[in-house]
Amino acid sequence: MTPADAPHIPVLLDEVIAALDPQPGDVIVDATFGAGGYTRALLDRGATVHAFDRDPSAIAEGRGWAEARITPPRLVLHPRRFSEMVDALAEAGVAQVDGVAMDIGVSSMQLDEAGRGFAFSADGPLDMRMSQEGLSAADFLNDAAEEAIANVLYDYGEERQSRRVARAIVAARPLETTGDLARVVRKALGFRAGDKKDPATRSFQAIRIHVNDELGELRSGLSAAEQLLRAGGKLAIVSFHSLEDRIVKRFLRDASSHGGGSRHLPQVEQAPGVFEKVSKAIRPSAEEIARNPRARSSTLRHAVRTDAPARKVAA
DSSP, rough: TTTTTOOOOOTHHHHHHHHHHOOOOOOOSSOOOSSSHHHHHHHHHOOOEEEEEHHHHHHHHHHHHHHOOOSSOOOOEEEEEEGGGHHHHHHOOOOOEEEEEEEEEEOOOHHOGGGGOOOOSSOOOOOOOOOOSSHHHHHHHSSHHHHHHHHHHHHOOOTTTHHHHHHHHHOOOOOBBBHHHHHHHHHHHTTTTTTOTTHHHHHHHHHHHHHHHHHHHHHHHHHHHHHHHHEEEEEEEEEEHHHHHHHHHHHHHTTTOOOOOOTTHHHHHHHOOOSSSSSOOOOHHHHHHHHHHGGOOOOOEEEESSOOOOOOOOO
């Protein structure tokens, strides 16, 4: 299956493309290639796209699709984390870009493939690794201390009964499949068939975020975009839950700050903001949600790079 016929509908596609406003000859980063939805639209507008994905399956499918459909070649695929985009583009001889698009979180293809272990809709190995290497969800849950598991569930899943769930996970070890984990969580939280929301959802989100360091990647990716974007370049980020959106909102707030403060205190000159024209939260229309229910929780925020120097990256 190629990106052209993959079961994936890009979220907020029209709004993302409008925010980036790609022109023929622009160089744009698609930080989360996935099935190539944003990339295809950018290529159709005449842009050259540097697309990143840590999932080797997405890169392999993208290569076959690009070779068959893009003439002359205007798509460069990078099998790397998007947090590495500064180094990757430097290696490709690119110092600045005209736009960066980021669609944060797990892709539809990963969710729908039971063998990847991201969801409990179908039983599969307890994996959840986007890169298909390193520590798996099973490794973490079967080896970590109860307190460490509870902290992950609370911090990344906002699970109020995280200690109870962690205790149940430890008691049920070893866990091998997504079904094993879902049953343990449901039993610990008293889930009943017909309940509006499956309580296992929060735990699966938390464990997936932890295994893939998704929030750390997001912070690093935003900083990388700040370094790469030229003056007038555009940044568009789609997030899917409050933890992600909070990071994006805070980043754009801090990056666009021009100082100010109380008139009763000494005024301290601050560096000019590195982003301007920061949008409010943009959410999908009812029509889009009807077409693609997975768009329901998505939020787009976008901004334009100023000519101010990029801020120093914290060590």
